[in-house]
Amino acid sequence: MDNHTAAKRIREAKSCTFLTGAGVSTPSGIPDYRSLQGVYQGIQQPEYLLSHTCMVDEPETFYRFVQHLYHPDAQPNVIHQKIAALEETRPVWTVSQNIDGLHKKAGSQHCIDFHGSLYRCYCRKCGENIPWExxxxDWLHAGCGGQIRPDIVLYEEGFADAQIEAAIAAVAQAELLVVVGTSLQVYPFAGLIQYQQTPSVLVINQTPIAGIATDQVLARGEDVFALI
Incomplete structure (x- = not known):
């Protein structure tokens, strides 16, 4: 399938849900930290650095690493913008692995931050919401001395039932499910695709996804969305 055909399918779908990953935000200058050019490069045991254990046992190490994930000056690109615009014309939902907040920055209202957001923070000791700035x-809360953390799902942490149920509902209602910029290797996010009620699944990715019956467009997402 070529880019024009993929864009036409998205334009004509009566309802659409997007499953988005890191590839959606790389055009905005946010590195894919699982790629060779990502912030994981050269760092041993990256999963540990984003784990609950690291946050608790080595809070300074955790904090130094998490600081690299923030890109507050990054702006939504054409993918975020076109998805937000589609919301104004039909039922459209976005379920995103990304923790950068760019979908909502672009104006998406029906967006589920499946793994949370770096731009929501709170104190683990007293529960107070803390501005990300x-x-x-400082990772220590001036008010009570507790540890501040971003509201993201770390390795070893579970997902709230309500979050998973909302994501499943968003997938199930879609006439067309569009997977953009993710290899669908991380669960439970990858498992959401099984809740699609119709056979219409479109994947826009630079690498193919094996084992899933979909139409695939091996392209940069911004090339497809620029045609919508």
Whole structure:
């Protein structure tokens, strides 16, 4: 399938749900931290650095690493913008692995941050919500001395039932499910595709996804969305 055909299918779908991953945000200058050019490069045991254990046992190490994930000056690109615009014309939902907040920055209202957001932070000790700008200056809460953390799902942590149920509902209602910029290797996010009620699944990715019956477009997502 070529880019024009993929864009036409998205334009004509009566309802659409997007499953988005890191490839959606790389055009905005946010590195894919699982790629060779990502912030994981050269760092041993990257999963540990984003784990609950690291946060608790080595809070300074955790904090230093998480600071690299923030890109507050990044702006939504054409993919975020076109998805937000589609919401104005039909039922459209987005379920994103990304923790960068760019879908909502672009104006998407029906967006589920499946893995949370770096731009929501709170104190683990007292529960107070803390501005992310404050977190980037110090990981200790001035009010109670507790540890501040971003509201993201770390390795070893579970997902809230309500979050999973909302994502399943978004997938199930779609006439067309569009997977953009993710290899669908991380669960439970990857398992959401099984809740699609129709056979219409379109994958827009630079590498193919094995074992899933879909129409695939091996292209940069921004090339397809520029045609919508």
């Amino acid at each position: 404050t977190y980037l200056t």
